[in-house]
């Protein structure tokens with residue numbers, strides 16, 4: 762059984778900035794992140810009390826980056842939990858498949874960029890937490 766520590770990872774991206782400003786690069790396919798980027802979306806304008814995410818994905822791996830502002834991400838595999846604050850444009854949070862995630866505590870200037878390993882397919886999302894827990898418990902047995 763994988764531990765949560767094997768299912769998420771804090772990444773630090775290279776900055777090629779100079780006196781003109783910062784330039785952060787993220788290349789897929791095992792350069793800076795462990796997958797080929799097939800989809801990108803970003804979330805902004807979410808109030809501080811909003812909780813987003815609330816799902817696990819069967820096939821998609823993600824990297825989350827607050828390119829502006831801050832947010833928090835709570836991750837769990839049903840047994841262990843961790844909370845990561847995203848607060849720097851060079852910092853990424855890698856999430857493997859089947860990690861449950863909640864994004865919350867968005868600052869007013871938060872722009873949360875999400876890189877995805879797969880195209881969007883609503884059928885690979887698990888949105889029912891009880892069903893997720895049951896499935897994860899069944900895997901352990």
Ligand code: TYD
Pocket residue numbers: 800802804813814815881
């Ligand atoms: P949702 O999964 O609730 O977003 P989040 O996990 O960030 O809170 O998605 C909101 C809506 O947008 C939902 O109807 C599905 C749609 N959507 C797409 O069509 N494509 C995408 O890549 C994403 C992330 C969402």
